[in-house]
Amino acid sequence: MKKKTILLIAILITAVLLTAAGYEIHASRIVGDEGLIAAARREIKNIADIEEMEIAIAGRSTLDSDTHLVWFITGNEYQMNRYIPMEFTEVKDDVYEFVHKYSAVERGQDIYALMWHHSYSFIVNNPDCKSISVWGAKGETKVNVDEIPFVYHYPGLPGEYKFYDADGCELR
Numbered sequence: 001m002k003k004k005t006i007l008l009i010a011i012l013i014t015a016v017l018l019t020a021a022g023y024e025i026h027a028s029r030i031v032g033d034e035g036l037i038a039a040a041r042r043e044i045k046n047i048a049d050i051e052e053m054e055i056a057i058a059g060r061s062t063l064d065s066d067t068h069l070v071w072f073i074t075g076n077e078y079q080m081n082r083y084i085p086m087e088f089t090e091v092k093d094d095v096y097e098f099v100h101k102y103s104a105v106e107r108g109q110d111i112y113a114l115m116w117h118h119s120y121s122f123i124v125n126n127p128d129c130k131s132i133s134v135w136g137a138k139g140e141t142k143v144n145v146d147e148i149p150f151v152y153h154y155p156g157l158p159g160e161y162k163f164y165d166a167d168g169c170e171l172r
Helices: 002-027 032-043
Strands: 055-064 067-074 082-092 095-101 105-108 111-115 120-124 131-136 139-144 150-154 160-164
Touching: 032 055, 032 067, 032 082, 032 095, 055 120, 067 120, 082 120, 105 160, 120 131, 120 160, 131 150
Parallel strands: 055 150
Antiparallel strands: 055 067, 067 082, 082 095, 105 111, 111 120, 120 150, 131 139, 131 160
């Protein structure tokens, strides 16, 4: 009788622990764009007043069907903008899990690049930038910047990349 009672208690404790673990996994899921913005707000700890600061999704780079790099912009027209790329895994339609926050490299005024999983992701929020040229193994790829902010994913490691204005002059 005593062994059965101990076994029953052990089963109950295991069931409670598994249920609690299942809840924590479900609670860490991020749903939709609002959930992504809330997750970004939690992860951005190095900016003063982040709780009150505006955060928007500027765009995404997608590596495969479930790996996304989401570019966030903080600030507004009266504040300096910051560009924060974060990786998320899509576990089902519009439900995500946070993977990693990255630091992008500034490549010009309001232009940033990030080497990400043997590829590159760029964000352009400079209205003077009208095109990006990327030179890789297959030669030059030229991409027009049609709207701001603009996110572009280059599926490889470029040897060089440049940003140009409407007159074809390189932006630095």
